[in-house]
Amino acid sequence: MAKELVAFRNLETHFKTSAGTVKAVNDVSFSIREGETLCVVGESGCGKSVTAMSLMQLIESPPGKIVGGEIFFEGKDLLKLSKKDMSRLRGKEIAMIFQEPMSSLNPVFTIGKQITEPLLYHLNMTQKEAKARAIELITMVGIPRPEKIFHSYPHELSGGMRQRIMIAIALSCDPKLLIADEPTTALDVTIQAQILDLMRDIKTKRNTAIMMITHDLGVVAEMADFVVVMYAGKVIEEASVLELFREPRHPYTQGLLKAKPVINQRKERLYSIPGQVPNPVDLGENCHFHDRCEFCMEICKTKAPPLRAHIDGHKTACWLYEEEGKAQ
Amino acid sequence: MSQYIIRRLLQMIPTLIGISIIVFAISQLVPGDYITATQNPNLTAERIAQLRALYGLDLPPVQQYFVWAKNMLVGDLGQSLQHQMPVTKVINTYVWNSFIIAFFSFVFSWIIAAFVGVFSAQFQYSFFDKVVTLLVFLLMSLPSFFIGLLAIKYFALDMKLLPTGGMTTAGLNATGWAYIKDVGLHMFMPVVVMTTLSVGGLTRYFRTGMLEVIRQDYIRTARAKGLKERTVIFKHAFRNALLPAITLLGFELPGLFGGAMILERVFNWPGIGQIYLASLNLRDYPLMLGFTMFLAVLTLLGNLISDVLYGVADPRIRLK
Numbered sequence: 262m263a264k265e266l267v268a269f270r271n272l273e274t275h276f277k278t279s280a281g282t283v284k285a286v287n288d289v290s291f292s293i294r295e296g297e298t299l300c301v302v303g304e305s306g307c308g309k310s311v312t313a314m315s316l317m318q319l320i321e322s323p324p325g326k327i328v329g330g331e332i333f334f335e336g337k338d339l340l341k342l343s344k345k346d347m348s349r350l351r352g353k354e355i356a357m358i359f360q361e362p363m364s365s366l367n368p369v370f371t372i373g374k375q376i377t378e379p380l381l382y383h384l385n386m387t388q389k390e391a392k393a394r395a396i397e398l399i400t401m402v403g404i405p406r407p408e409k410i411f412h413s414y415p416h417e418l419s420g421g422m423r424q425r426i427m428i429a430i431a432l433s434c435d436p437k438l439l440i441a442d443e444p445t446t447a448l449d450v451t452i453q454a455q456i457l458d459l460m461r462d463i464k465t466k467r468n469t470a471i472m473m474i475t476h477d478l479g480v481v482a483e484m485a486d487f488v489v490v491m492y493a494g495k496v497i498e499e500a501s502v503l504e505l506f507r508e509p510r511h512p513y514t515q516g517l518l519k520a521k522p523v524i525n526q527r528k529e530r531l532y533s534i535p536g537q538v539p540n541p542v543d544l545g546e547n548c549h550f551h552d553r554c555e556f557c558m559e560i561c562k563t564k565a566p567p568l569r570a571h572i573d574g575h576k577t578a579c580w581l582y583e584e585e586g587k588a589q
Numbered sequence: 590m591s592q593y594i595i596r597r598l599l600q601m602i603p604t605l606i607g608i609s610i611i612v613f614a615i616s617q618l619v620p621g622d623y624i625t626a627t628q629n630p631n632l633t634a635e636r637i638a639q640l641r642a643l644y645g646l647d648l649p650p651v652q653q654y655f656v657w658a659k660n661m662l663v664g665d666l667g668q669s670l671q672h673q674m675p676v677t678k679v680i681n682t683y684v685w686n687s688f689i690i691a692f693f694s695f696v697f698s699w700i701i702a703a704f705v706g707v708f709s710a711q712f713q714y715s716f717f718d719k720v721v722t723l724l725v726f727l728l729m730s731l732p733s734f735f736i737g738l739l740a741i742k743y744f745a746l747d748m749k750l751l752p753t754g755g756m757t758t759a760g761l762n763a764t765g766w767a768y769i770k771d772v773g774l775h776m777f778m779p780v781v782v783m784t785t786l787s788v789g790g791l792t793r794y795f796r797t798g799m800l801e802v803i804r805q806d807y808i809r810t811a812r813a814k815g816l817k818e819r820t821v822i823f824k825h826a827f828r829n830a831l832l833p834a835i836t837l838l839g840f841e842l843p844g845l846f847g848g849a850m851i852l853e854r855v856f857n858w859p860g861i862g863q864i865y866l867a868s869l870n871l872r873d874y875p876l877m878l879g880f881t882m883f884l885a886v887l888t889l890l891g892n893l894i895s896d897v898l899y900g901v902a903d904p905r906i907r908l909k
Contacts, residue, residue: 352815364806369828379814414904
């Protein structure tokens with residue numbers, strides 16, 4: 262098995278709001294291995310993005326704050342690094358692309374300027390070297406006429422092209438980890454497929470680890486090696502992609518998979534998990550999914566289940582698989 | 590681009606004709622004329638009729654308008670009744686006095702407002718930001734005559750650091766550097782007071798603009814690239830925050846030449862603002878109308894300049 266690249270250990274990121282403290286990331290632990298694509302899945306507001314932003318240390322503070330835990334990157338605890346050391350890592354070792362390609366590029370600078378920026382800053386290239394490298398990167402992400410694009414402004418490009426440029430910027434310094442926060446959500450389905458192809462291509466050619474945040478199980482099936490399912494700030498299940506699709510164990514994961522449309526199968530109505538995501542403010546010590554769960558037991562309402570591997574490499578946080586749960 | 594500018598300049602012509610009609614009509618609605626406004630008891634009715642004929646005040650208003658407009662076309666704004674010299678000359682004599690204080694206060698207030706605005710946006714709700722906000726509202730609500738007089742009392746009368754008013758020391762026949770230094774000392778207080786009064790609103794403007802920009806996705810991208818916070822703020826954010834300020838910049842042009850009536854009064858500064866006010870009181874219509882038209886032209890030019898600058902600064906805007 263490949264070496265561990267990133268490890269989250271009991272990460273806690275909280276947001277202070279006027280209504281109370283939101284534990285956006287609540288005791289999250291998982292790791293990403295070198296060259297692996299890990300998908301973080303969950304509904305909006307479950308803490309997927311905040312987990313990634315905690316890794317980048319780009320949490321808006323205030324109101325957000327990492328209050329506990331550790332994030333190891335190649336053995337170093339990122340939370341103990343100085344601001345300066347962290348900014349050296351950002352964009353160089355760990356790069357990130359975002360959901361909104363339309364607004365993620367600065368409208369007043371040319372594409373060339375925005376691609377060369379990290380090259381000049383992190384790799385100390387000369388203007389000329391940086392330009393040559395930028396042209397190479399634009400070609401690599403599959404955009405024709407790179408010379409022309411180099412001198413274009415973001416508004417002259419389509420959404421798909423802008424996302425390709427974002428990927429080019431992210432890959433400019435050959436990072437070890439690429440974080441992709443719902444990179445295809447804002448794009449057309451055909452463009453989505455192209456971007457996913459591009460990312461798969463990058464992964465095989467460069468052996469870059471990818472942490473992909475998504476709520477699209479189709480994307481997960483296509484891209485992931487390993488999957489982490491989050492719900493209300495907690496990891497509730499993690500497994501390899503094959504294992505997870507073959508045997509989802511947490512009732513929430515089962516629900517998600519049931520809600521997926523299947524090709525060639527006409528249904529009057531798609532399945533949907535009953536109820537709503539709980540209000541994230543001041544969640545108690547229980548299984549946060551209990552009021553939507555069809556297998557809910559007494560213990561679920563009073564105690565949070567531990568995340569434990571019951572089968573090799575497949576962890577689940579659910580009382581159904583614990584001795585205490587089975588007893589009831 | 591040059592085609593665009595030419596077209597815009599041509600479009601200014603009908604606008605200016607409209608402005609001239611309105612301005613002239615308003616001046617006709619004001620009761621009295623120069624003769625009655627001088628209130629000279631020694632004038633006989635005969636003499637008054639003579640003077641009216643001389644100044645063309647006896648003609649019907651429509652005819653007066655066309656005489657005035659025709660002269661304006663050849664660059665003749667007429668003769669100031671009060672100063673007994675051409676209006677263009679009166680304006681030229683006094684407008685530069687107003688310009689120098691307006692220019693310096695413009696430069697200072699923009700630089701200060703940009704820096705303070707950016708920092709208080711970057712550290713929103715910090716102690717610095719709160720102090721700035723308090724000061725800004727304090728400054729914005731101070732009347733210019735009050736703070737002007739207060740400054741004169743403390744710095745000129747009590748401490749005797751600066752002259753109380755005027756533009757040069759009476760009886761001083763200095764030239765070259767000595768003259769510049771003398772004027773510099775005299776303009777110090779008016780410039781500081783003018784800057785103080787305009788910096789407040791501008792600071793708020795920059796702060797708001799900056800706050801909006803630093804929440805944008807591309808700022809997050811810049812941070813994710815690992816750039817220094819200084820680069821993120823002053824390069825990526827500031828350039829975008831400046832865009833809306835360009836509109837404001839266009840409006841500053843007439844302000845640079847328009848004079849500050851109250852402040853010039855307080856500091857006894859021989860600027861065009863005072864002269865303009867006097868022309869209103871004395872019904873010196875040629876001067877009043879001429880200067881109003883001058884400001885109208887500057888306002889339109891200011892608008893044009895800001896539109897052109899927008900096209901230069903924002904690549905998304907292409908002027909056609």
